[in-house]
Amino acid sequence: MNAPQTRTLPAPEVYEPAPAARYTLEEVVRLTHLPRRQILRYCQCGLVAPVTAPEAGGWAFNDEGLRRLRRLDALRQTCGVNLPALRLIMELLDEVERLRRELRFWRTR
């Protein structure tokens, strides 16, 4: 077996998260590689919500919306589940996360 090659990529960059960043539907399609139709379907089912309503000047998503869309896609691909099951899994994950935070808060008292 050949000796492993190690390559270090130079130029450390500073990523500046922009909590106020907003993405249009077209940008979300490009960033998630999800079909537009599917994103709209997830929105209709309440699995992800745009930060501005379509009637108030077009769709706009934030980073959290982007993350949810990617999680939905990963779940769908790995577990092959339908929309009601996706909704159930996402609700349970959110609830577990919330309860873990609450438990941590009380345990450290």
Next chain:
Amino acid sequence: MPVEFKDYYAILGVPRDATEEDIKKAFRKLARQYHPDVARDKKAAEEKFKEINEAYEVLSDPAKRQKYDTLGAQWQAGAGFEPPPGWQSARGARWASPDGTQTFEFHFGGTGFSDFFEQFFGRGGLEDLLRQARAGRGAGEDFADTAAAGRRGQDIEGDLLVTLEEAFHGAVRSLSLQKTDPRTGRTETHTFKVRIPAGVQDGQTIRVPGQGGAGLGGGPPGDLYLRVRLAAHPWFRTRGSDLYYDLDLAPWEAVLGTAVEIPTLDGKVTVRIPHGTSGGRQLRVQGRGLPRGAGERGDLYVVVNIEVPDHLSAEERHLWEQLRRVSRFQPRPT
């Protein structure tokens, strides 16, 4: 990947049969001593503070502590550590794409957690659940279409330990992500910096674009999602952007009222305790919590806890007995 075993009991200086209360006390004492704000050697103190936090994170949680005790039963001080057979890592040293065509091993640096913690006590987020789901079936058997050309790389999630002071002021952290492709043995280390925005909350994720898995067939790389874990603090607990400070009072302070100076993240404040304050009462100090955007801040809640003396002098006992005789106070419904 062998990792160095962490002796969390030794780090907190408590015996293996320590009670939850002993562990909490040991943590608070050490956390005060090594708090980066008070220590002289800030860099060394910060490392120690993170180590103490990690030990506390595991030992203060009964389920994690039990897992740790089982894991550590075979371990001898000074010896290398190989996890017992059949132990599933909580956090991935190895990652495989859903279609099984893409695998690599990865390793984070600079997150504030040790490799040992990341392997066995990572939070069990969605990524871990998905990996377990994938392990339960043959790779690629029912998603052959996902290998289509131009497919985007997988997202990676990782935990990032953030101190309350970093969350308060904001900070820049240097991170490294080492990825090894097991087919070629080639290792790539990406070094980058991430700004932690002021007011970041526990559980919030920071997206680092393009630092996830490589894309397939010319597709773009995935993103790295860093999940913020706020470090336990010797004085404050957090809930959203509010802070909670547990204040111990003597019974007479609670009954007669007093004024107490308490720490905040930006200087001390004096809190007036009104007379007749019962245990559990919360006193709000407006606007002294964490930033929450638009120049606003959360609140600081002082939670009253009444402590009683466990040793009494003859005179004190006499006075308490006298109080019992004359008082008409009735704490329970008759």
